[in-house]
Amino acid sequence: MLKIFFILALLFIPIATFAENVDVIANPPSGTYHAPLYITLTPTEKNAKTFYSFKPDGYPQDAFLYEKPILLKHSSPFIYFSIISTTNESKIKQNNYILEYPATIHFDTESISGSGKVQVNIINNGLENIDIGFWYIQSLSDMVTIPEHTILNPWKKYGVEINYPGTSSVVLRSPDDDERDILTYKSTEEKTITTSKIKITTKIVPREIISTIANTSENNTPEVKNITIPALIPISENSPTIGRTIDKTPQINPIPDINQIVKVSAMESGQKNMNPLYIGIFLLLSMSIGGLRWFIQRKQK
Known part of the structure; x- marks a missing residue:
């Protein structure tokens, strides 16, 4: 054992x-x-x-x-x-x-308006089916998580209702809390332009009053009296003129004399006419020199 x-x-x-x-x-x-x-x-x-x-x-x-x-x-x-x-x-x-979450999931628009319960749409711009489960949309006062195993086909939209207070943004986040898209607030208030209207009323006036006004207007019309205009007396060349008269006859300037222009130019430039006394002295001196030369030549012969 x-x-x-x-x-x-x-x-x-x-x-x-x-x-x-x-x-x-x-x-x-x-x-x-x-x-x-x-x-x-x-x-x-x-x-x-x-x-x-x-x-x-x-x-x-x-x-x-x-x-x-x-x-x-x-x-x-x-x-x-x-x-x-x-x-x-x-x-x-x-x-x-x-x-790694796909980058083809985002909002189908860029802005949001209004307030209260609003719907936003998510779109898949990819070519494959995407599981968007646990993606979530967040506003200032609410957050909505997409149910798990939600499949979004290519170029299809998925609508989500969310409480939106207005005047803020709405954010789309992937399950890892990364911000993937954002909707900015867009005001829907429109500026109204008010125009003042002028009311035109027509008042019916009796025929008797119209006749009275017409007669009064005719009586108050100023009377144009005959005015005697004195005749204009032609003025001769020898007649005295009072004040300044304007001669409207066109004046023709005479053709300038070239000799006169040269003379005036010479005077302006400082040139003066030769004195006759100087001419006489010059002639007398020339004759004396000539006579002297003749006398010398004759004596030498």
């Missing part, structure tokens, strides 16, 4: 020694996604407790106990592990999730 127990012990000891610890699997795996996702954690042992965190450098006591699928809207690292006892626990694992 003792031999049989020893043999069984030898068989079970290696199995117990090389038994694996508890493990845990996260789904979906690491990757890039374009819509919010749910992360599920499944341990290999049903009695294991599973914990998760979003801080790679955090402490185990900062982790959350996993009870249901985890909704993830932001890009983030994801830390998780399972434990049964201090001697049976899984490795600490990490997944990396990147969430």
Whole structure:
């Protein structure tokens, strides 16, 4: 009997020694996604407790106990592990999730007006179906979240009613709280131009009054008397003139004499006529010199 127990012990000891610890699997795996996702954690042992965190450098006591699928809207690292006892626990694992929301979702207009309950439209300008679940629209006094798994087809609109106080903006945000579009306030008040109207009334006047006014007007018309205008007496050349008379006869200027112009120019330039006395002296001197030369020539002969 003792031999049989020893043999069984030898068989079970290696199995117990090389038994694996508890493990845990996260789904979906690491990757890039374009819509919010749910992360599920499944341990290999049903009695294991599973914990998760979003801080790679955090402490185990900062982790959350996993009870249901985890909704993830932001890009983030994801830390998780399972434990049964201090001697049976899984490795600490990490997944990396990147969430990139499409840029083809925005409002179908640029402005908003009015107040109270207003409807705004979201449009998909892309070529693929987009899951717009968890996108939300925010005003100054309200916020409306689009239900999850809402699919918006290409070039289709999705209407949302929201309480709008007026005079403020309305913002469209993706699930990661990033601002994707904005509606600016547009005033609907129109300036009215009032014009003053002049009321014209017609008053009926009796015929007798009109006749009286007509007669009075005729009697008050000033009388034009005959006025005697004195005759104009022609003025002769020898007749005396009183005051200044204006001669309207066109005057023809005489043709200027060129000799006169030269004479005047010479006088203006300072030139003077030669004195006759100087001419006589010059002639007498010339005759004396001539006579002297004749006398000398004759004497030499």
